[in-house]
Amino acid sequence: SYELTQPPSVSVSPGQTARITCSGDSLTKQYAYWYQQKPGQAPVLVIYKDSERPSGIPGRERFSGSSSGTTVTLSITGVQAEDEADYYCQSSDSSGTLAFGGGTKLTVL
Amino acid sequence: EEQLLESGGGSVQRGGSLRLSCAASGFTFGDYAMSWVRQSQGKGLEWVSSISGSGGSLYFADSVKGRFTISRDNSKNTVFLQMNSLRVEDSAIYYCAKVPAPIVGATTYFQHWGQGTLVTVSS
Numbered sequence: 001s002y003e004l005t006q007p008p009s010v011s012v013s014p015g016q017t018a019r020i021t022c023s024g025d026s027l028t029k030q031y032a033y034w035y036q037q038k039p040g041q042a043p044v045l046v047i048y049k050d051s052e053r054p055s056g057i058p059g060r061e062r063f064s065g066s067s068s069g070t071t072v073t074l075s076i077t078g079v080q081a082e083d084e085a086d087y088y089c090q091s092s093d094s095s096g097t098l099a100f101g102g103g104t105k106l107t108v109l
Numbered sequence: 110e111e112q113l114l115e116s117g118g119g120s121v122q123r124g125g126s127l128r129l130s131c132a133a134s135g136f137t138f139g140d141y142a143m144s145w146v147r148q149s150q151g152k153g154l155e156w157v158s159s160i161s162g163s164g165g166s167l168y169f170a171d172s173v174k175g176r177f178t179i180s181r182d183n184s185k186n187t188v189f190l191q192m193n194s195l196r197v198e199d200s201a202i203y204y205c206a207k208v209p210a211p212i213v214g215a216t217t218y219f220q221h222w223g224q225g226t227l228v229t230v231s232s
Binding site: 029030031033035037041042043044045048049054088090092093094096097098099100101102103 | 155215
């Protein structure tokens with residue numbers, strides 16, 4: 001198994017850029033994926049393969065991903081109140097083992 | 110529209126068994142691997158198990174290995190999670206999720222999720 005580490009919380013004011021990091025040794029070799037989960041709802045994929053955006057997500061152009069070494073970052077530009085949610089990173093390895101980060105609660109001030 | 114509908118959750122005593130089902134629609138079911146992911150109350154996401162599109166390859170988290178098994182019926186567009194020897198710590202919402210590939214490997218992720226089914230294990 002392997003670990004992915006996220007900050008428990010990030011706070012930003014509306015209109016600013018939120019950046020949520022995810023760290024893990026496996027991220028130098030494997031892609032990262034990001035999910036948004038609002039209270040009482042199932043998670044929704046917002047970024048795949050480090051920086052690709054899935055189609056069909058409202059406001060998806062404000063979400064972007066990047067990777068550098070053992071850290072990947074989810075950035076949300078022009079943060080809106082509707083972006084307040086928990087965000088999880090996820091990765092997998094060639095053996096079929098998958099792991100999630102502990103999650104980051106994004107608060108819009 | 111792709112849909113995943115979980116069922117089979119409920120309350121069970123420690124040591125008991127439950128079988129979860131996930132009925133899929135809106136896509137060619139056998140072309141995609143499927144997974145189960147769980148989330149305990151107020152906690153984060155935990156991957157539980159995955160199965161390839163053909164059903165020939167199975168994967169389990171260490172926390173459930175030997176107690177849970179995953180299977181699928183491609184003729185009925187349904188994936189199952191058989192949970193035996195349940196523990197209190199298995200209490201969670203169990204989500205079914207579609208993997209956008211027929212196999213599970215280094216680029217596996219969850220493209221679409223169901224709404225989940227609640228499992229409660231009491232002591």
